[in-house]
Amino acid sequence: MKNYSIYAARVTPPVEGFAPGHRACIGCGEALAVRLATKAAGENIIVANATGCMEVVSTQLPASAWRMPWIHTLFENTAAVASGVESALKVLERKGRRPAKGTKVIAMAGDGGTSDIGLQALSGALERYHDLLYICFDNEAYMNTGIQRSSSTPFGASTTTSPAGKKSIGQRTWKKNMPAIAVAHNIPYVATACHSYPFDMMDKVKKGLAVNGPAYIHVLSVCPTGWRSAPDLSVRLGRLAVESGVFPLYEVEDGKYKLTVDISPLRPVQDYLSTQGRFRHLSDDMVKEIQARVTKEYKLLKEKCA
């Protein structure tokens, strides 16, 4: 599928693991990403879901958007709970108390639940080599509690706990490189994805589930509420993030890097930043700093892919 601007419903799997009617905000990129992930994963899955937006908006009584066995964990323990589920399935199948149906376990969490409070549990699960797919839906802040910065919040972004003002430039630190941390565990499959590239994302989810052992997919999920962007721009913003090199799409199979969407030349980061309220305070110098960083990181990534 070369032309990523085409999205044809009839060429995607008809299964909908994530039902409509949930209470996500208008233009929620994460809900779209979850829908694509569950579409790709099919029906034979069990989901462990951390506390966060997706848990809250998808499970308000009396309804649930989840059409598979689904467990809400805490904030910090998703990967550990998923480890338990996966191990239990293995034991039951080994003892013949459950037919081997190839059921896959998917752990889902946001960027806070992955790169901050859940990092220890994730590292443990990857190191123990559980056969599970961990998907981080990264909307770049704690959106569920009202837009607080996380270690995945990009440099310069204004949040309620990294407010831009006279004494503060917004987020002072650079976004934590979670995929690199996952790669460092020597697991069979790591990838980045974005809901604005649906076929690329679904392919990666399928690959992640197919490997024997742990897989990690980091999905940029546009959040109009937290990014202060227009809800109708969510898909567009995802593309701009990729086209500007801010969030490159690649995969790492058995340690080998490969860009799945190779952009050349990159758009200026300004195209991506300028439509988001969280970046509106940025000075030209800060934009230049961000551009320099993005250019450098993209070059390094290309070298890894060579």
Add this chain to the structure above:
Amino acid sequence: MSSTGQISGEFFLSGDEACAEGALAAGCRFFAGYPITPATEIAEHMSDRLPEVGGTYIQMEDELASMAAVLGASWGGLKAMTATSGPGFSLMMENIGLGLMLETPCVVVNMQRAGPSTGLPTMTGQGDMMQARWGSHGPYSIIALSPASPQELFDLTIKAFNLSEKYRLPVLVMSEESIGHMYEKVTIPTREKINITPRRKPNVPPQEYLPYVPDDDLVPPMAIAGEGYRFHVTGLTHDERGYPIMTAEAQDKLVRRLVDKIEKNRNAIIEVEEDGIKGADVVVCSYGISARVATVAIQRARALGIRVGMFRLITVWPFPVERVREIAKNIKAFVVPEINYGQMALEVERAAAGRAKTILIPHMGGAVHDPETILDAIKQAVK
């Protein structure tokens, strides 16, 4: 606002904001936190205000780290605080124990929500009262305060800092979602009208300093890292020099003092509010938001001619055992409304020791009591 970032005057603030302002007024210049409903607004307000007063806000990766950073900041010489709610409070417990063992002044605010587990994140509860007392492992004593309004959240956060400096331990402000999200008038006095307890510094030169030799009130002075005093701080059982000593005797001496420095000073620490206790047949014993709801029931009961007193815990830990026992002699019953399945009611019952009945009015959380249920219990108690 003054050039130093201090504010004073009358404000319309939420309890969370009042708590943050109280901390700033008390001299808090370090906040380490992690977002959690319904305490997030405290972190947000601190992230906004601390830079203005020359302080530091750090958002940590979780509550374990938040509490640990607060301990570190306190040893680094700053007045430090964190704020959280039930799940985060649980995660902080081991580090709170470390703070108790190291005798580290700091303040922990718990905006209680309905639990267990994730429970009702946006709705009120009082289910962590026993966790506040016993949540960390090992024997210890603790100080916990319970404000009943945004103004009291301001006042008691200052008091919490003062107590933490005076007795050298983490002091807990056990509030609730309902107070944290309640907007009311809050008066912030000018700086000079606020009573602030400074850190008790050693009055001996560095070569003579032993970090855990207590003063007469059982509390040792505290040197700050970087002031020339070199000493050892450890969560292991230690002697007066701060070095680990693995004996039952050292354990006995240390832990006894850690408990006694609170228990023997309990009369100076405990603060309660009483109204109409004398001549009462029944006394409503409550705290926090439940005490506010109870006042409605008490007024209605009095209108019916029932002699009912009000006993409000402002300090919940240490618990005013002696005063409750004394009151118990002259009344038929205590009525204890609380938003849990009976926690402080157990203390009331223990203190009353059979002299008066204890009638618990539990509420599982997510809302406050209907005053009618409290009134019914009052009527029942005087029958």
